[in-house]
Amino acid sequence: MSWLHEKIFWIGSKKRNPSMYRQFLELKNSEGKSKTQLLDQQLEDLKTFVRFAYQNSTFYRKHFEKAGFDPNENWSLENFEKVPPVSKRDLIDFNTAIHTPVAMKEKTFYVETSGTSGEILTFHRDELWDSFNRAAIWRGISWYGVNPWDFSLYFWGYNSDKYKRIKLSVMDFLVNRFRIFDYDPKTMASVGHKLSKVKAIEGYSSMIYELAQVNEQNGIDFKELKLVKGTSEKIMPHYQEVAKKVFGRKISSEYGATECSIIAFECPKGNMHITVEGLYTETDPDSGGILVTNMKSRSFPIIRYKLGDQVKFADSNFKCPCGLNHPVIEEVTGRIGSKIYGLSKNYPSLTLYYIFKNIYFNKRRKIDFQAHQFEKGKLQIWVKESVTEQLNLLIRAESSQYFSDIDLEIIENHDFRANEGKLRDFISHLL
Ligand SMILES: [Zn+2]
Incomplete structure (x- = not known):
């Protein structure tokens, strides 16, 4: 059946994300680059993107001008860093002025995201951006020998809407994935027979931890499993202990946010490599939190964005044994603000x-x-x-x-x- 799912994957992705495969190949290609090559390219991309935003987003034009920054006239990193960071509140309040004409002219996807603070942010994500995000995930899972069409288990939060569930189930069948909607130990135990066939498990790390606990005594042989991917939450050390015991491997983390795309993906050697091909990251001198510029966000530019996470970057000389020269995030320590x-x-x-x-x-x-x-x-x-x-x-x-x-x-x-x-x-x- 795997060939069928692979075929469905290619048909679906050509229709929905025509540029995804090309972007995936580009990302794979940059894996062999030196640190200097990667960072030089990143700066070049940053300049191009910031100029684009200045030209096309009325919000950013004003925002830069207020800081005395004209990226066409006085581009430098130093001047760029004088631009005040942008908050989620700004993205909500100045939503229309932030959007660029790309949102009107090109194919886009409507995105809605709510943060822990409960504020809802909506925006239009253009095809190149959406596909880049998918390509970045694809590259990450490829490090583990997993393909996007492989059989996987996916956790989903609560969803009581029956219609939506049916729709999602059909979608899931097409992409060879099964999904757990709730945290009921009975549900978790009932999927036991499928677990020996999954190649990847994905979800909030606390849910993966619960799944591991439920199956601790069941002696399931996860013989096909190549990747356990935790998203969105801190992975507590004791989660890893149970994960290693039950799944035979630790939970690897994918770090990202809807408005920022995939910021970093953990390699098999345990280091989270930053997606420098699409992002520019800094530490906010005021809050100490991460600032993200998403260089792929043409329809709705995200520049020096205060994501709200406290992040520890690895030393710039750090060399990961996996061979990738992409800079590393040592730890996402938590949310700031609360x-x-x-x-x-x-x-x-x-x-x-x-x-x-x-x-x-x-x-x-x-x-x-x-x-x-x-x-x-x-x-x-x-x-x-x-x-x-x-x-x-x-x-x-x-x-x-x-x-x-x-x-x-x-x-x-x-x-x-x-x-x-x-x-x-x-x-x-x-x-
Ligand atoms: Zn690595």
């Missing part, structure tokens, strides 16, 4: 990640948690297991290394998954 409030101080929510990471590495203790704040100076930590005296002390001891004016309450709660698709480690209820 703060935990003490009585007099405040703390980045990232602190929680460090607390539980330390507990895992120092005490070999894995804890599934979610923290909630309802009032300043107090923090609830929900855990899936029963709260023993020992667990209580462990969390309190580690937390006291970080929090000095927060009163902790540790509560047993099994279903903190139930709210949303994406598992967040901190939810603030403060107004």
Whole structure:
């Protein structure tokens, strides 16, 4: 049947994404390039793209002019970096003015995305951009010997709309994929017979972790499996332990966002290589977060965009043993912006990640948690297991290394998954 799915893939992609295969070949071709070649090309592409945006987007023309930057007259990286970063709020508020005539003249796809803050962003993504994104994913999975038409399991968040489910199921059949819609352990256990045939598993890392746990005792032989890909969430160290045990391999991460495309893809040697062929990334001197310029976003330019993630870039001399010279992101440490409030101080929510990471590495203790704040100076930590005296002390001891004016309450709660698709480690209820 695999030949049939391959055929369907080619027919479908020629119709929907005519430039995808060409862009995939270009991406494969750049794998052999030196770091200098890659970065020189990236700067050249950045200049071309920024000039394009200046010419075609009324928002960016004004935005650059305000910063005294005219990319046709005084192009330099230094001047480019004087342009103030753009926020998601800007993309929503100035939506029409950001769009370029490409959105009207060329084939585009209408995209809707909502962030953790609940704001909904919509825009038109042109074919070259959409296809580049798909080609970048294709290149990433190719490092593992996986083809886009191979049999795969795909996790999807909650979706109660029956019509949509049927539509998705048909689509899934065509692209040789089966999909899990919910987090019910029964559903997860019921797909057991299919698991020995999948070549790739893809989804939120916390869901992959749950799937691994459900199947821990089943002894399924994942003989075809070549790639387990986690998206959108931090991959906790204890997820990896169970993944290795059950799937025989760790969860590899794909890092991206709808408006930014694929920012980085983890290679088989465990390093996340940045897609420099389509993106220019920087560290925001103010927030310390990542700034993304998506050089493929012609219909809706994304320039110096504050994605909101805290990212640690690898040293520029770092050389990955896989042979790729693409720069590396060492770690996506978390979201910035959401703060935990003490009585007099405040703390980045990232602190929680460090607390539980330390507990895992120092005490070999894995804890599934979610923290909630309802009032300043107090923090609830929900855990899936029963709260023993020992667990209580462990969390309190580690937390006291970080929090000095927060009163902790540790509560047993099994279903903190139930709210949303994406598992967040901190939810603030403060107004
Ligand atoms: Zn590598």
